[in-house]
Amino acid sequence: DADVTQTPRNRITKTGKRIMLECSQTKGHDRMYWYRQDPGLGLRLIYYSFDVKDINKGEISDGYSVSRQAQAKFSLSLESAIPNQTALYFCATSVGRGIGQETQYFGPGTRLLVL
């Protein structure tokens, strides 16, 4: 079974709709992240969370919100989707301390199309 899972894997929605992307992990990691990937731009950080009570904005958080429901679950919401939010979205996790704490492990991604 995959350590980091994302649902849905593909989503088509319309402008103005609210949608939620979900991420869950069985790695036991403290830290979780949301990225988006666009052609030619690489991966960019949207939000990150060091534990259930700690949420931080990344470099491109406008138009997004997150919820850390439990150590293993981190959801990303688009309150009112717009076409330029069409992208590939990845969740990632990392351990909070100790050896290898910097390494982030990625989920399989959610492909989102906003019409």
Added chain:
Amino acid sequence: EDQVTQSPEALRLQEGESSSLNCSYTVSGLRGLFWYRQDPGKGPEFLFTLYSAGEEKEKERLKATLTKKESFLHITAPKPEDSATYLCAVRTGFQKLVFGTGTRLLVSP
């Protein structure tokens, strides 16, 4: 501003033809350089972490090296299954990773 630049954007090799991918960076305080492999439609898969100039890591046909300004991913005698996009990222502090745009590698039989 922290920047990561990967070259070439795309590389086509014949099976067995060794080559290198480049990742150059300008960051304020490097706290780790990471290589990932990404297959189409999948998430990045972790390959290596390098922390200091002169460090090297190997895995099968891949070898990553690090200097003060750049990292190389050397691919020795590649096979078609090595075809993928290879991403480089640097950690500048507090878990923030800055990614390059990747090198698309195609290895033909």
